[in-house]
Amino acid sequence: MDKIYIEGSRVFKALGDPRRAMIVDMLSCGELCACKILEKFAMSQSTLSHHMKLLCECGLVVGRNEGKWTYYSLSADGIARTKQFFCDITSDKENCICKELNPDQCSCNVNGRCNVND
Template identity: 45%
Template sequence: MELNYDDNAKIFKALSDSSRLKIIDILSCGEKCACDILEFFDFTQPTLSHHMKVLSDCGLVEVRKEGLWNHYSLNINNCNKLTLFMMNLITETKDCICKDKSKCTCKSI
């Protein structure tokens, strides 16, 4: 498996905000309306919209519009890809990025 560092770095950047991590946790329970997500925070709807745009732009969250409200859910496929990327990144494998195993600093966990 080839690791795509650039794309995943964008996702990790999106997740480097504690509010966005909390939003991911909230959405792990299932689809939520923006109004329901707002109940967990002490910020405005435009701030929530910004966070949701960041999460949807990196592919972790999907948006469904219904009337005046947006409904958000996790893109499970992309979340699973991110999990696999992280597992491959921190686990020594036969496809280790190091070419000379005698000089490899990879550690098994």
């Protein structure tokens, strides 16, 4: 299994939970402290902390400590990388050599090479 898929899918895994998707949405207009996010959900503080950890570990969210508070915000770089990965795996690779072969068998991957006949 190529490392690129493992790392790329980590963000999607984090966004695969509706609460975490909602948290990302909440952060999209600016940073929020954990307690403000917690107010919106019927979950314990430890559970929210767990979710925030996952969002941070995948690179989509960054945490900033200020005194006893932790402010979370979206990572512009993490968002850009995720968009890029999604586009990579879903868009047609125009210049792949296997285009010249049977189109039914084209199976380019994000590395830009055809892996049908490996």
